Amino acid sequence: MAQPSNNSVGVDNTFRRKFDREEYLERAREREQKETEGRKSKSKGPPVQRKPLKHRDYEVNLQSRLGKTQVVTPIAPLSQQAGYFCSVCECVVKDSANYLDHINGKKHQRALGMSMRVERSSLQQVQERFEHLKKRKDTGSxxxxxxxxxxxxxxxxxxxxxxxxxxxxxxxxxxxxxxxxxxxxxxxxxxxxxxxxxxxxx
The missing domain is CATH 1.20.5 (Single alpha-helices involved in coiled-coils or other helix-helix interfaces)
Structure with missing residues (x-):
């Protein structure tokens, strides 16, 4: 019987990927350092204070273009293209439902300087509002x-x-x-x- 030699190759299980832990630890340290530097550079400026949401002081006219025809040309300025033009965001929305979604949306409200949070009312403000509505109801009866x-x-x-x-x-x-x-x-x-x-x- 032949004895196996010590030089025989045997099973090759070197196909598994080997990771260099030191290299990846170094990469993680560099990434963390860049993130902290980025946070510091952002925090140098004053934080942006946005006003809370408030009611619209104008009426949205969605029927202004109802039943009208318009020639669509690619060279026309945005404000004269087909659809609803938002002068705040400088974009054109194709139909009234999407236009309403746009002006109620986050991007438009941020462009107006408002956050999507509503101001919390105090007890005194709620009582004053009730009194105001009560007076209006009495005079309008x-x-x-x-x-x-x-x-x-x-x-x-x-x-x-x-x-x-x-x-x-x-x-x-x-x-x-x-x-x-x-x-x-x-x-x-x-x-x-x-x-x-x-x-x-x-």
């Missing part, structure tokens, strides 16, 4: 007399509209009869080419 006056006013407006419609119909009828009378004239009918349509029976 309707009596039966006010209600009757409003109904009477609406009825008068409806009657006025009906009267205007009747007048328009009468005006149209007058115009039609005037046109028919001009056509009934045999000379005018002959000029217009209607002379051959009459029957010869009497």
């Amino acid at each position: 309707f009596t039966e007399q006010d209600f009757d006056e409003r109904i009477l006013k609406q009825q008068q407006e409806e009657e006025e509209r009906k009267r205007q419609r009747r007048e328009k119909k009468k005006e149209k009828k007058r115009e039609q009869t005037a046109e028919e009378e001009t056509i009934d004239d045999p000379d005018v009918a002959a000029l217009m080419g209607f002379g051959g349509f009459r029957s010869s029976k009497k």
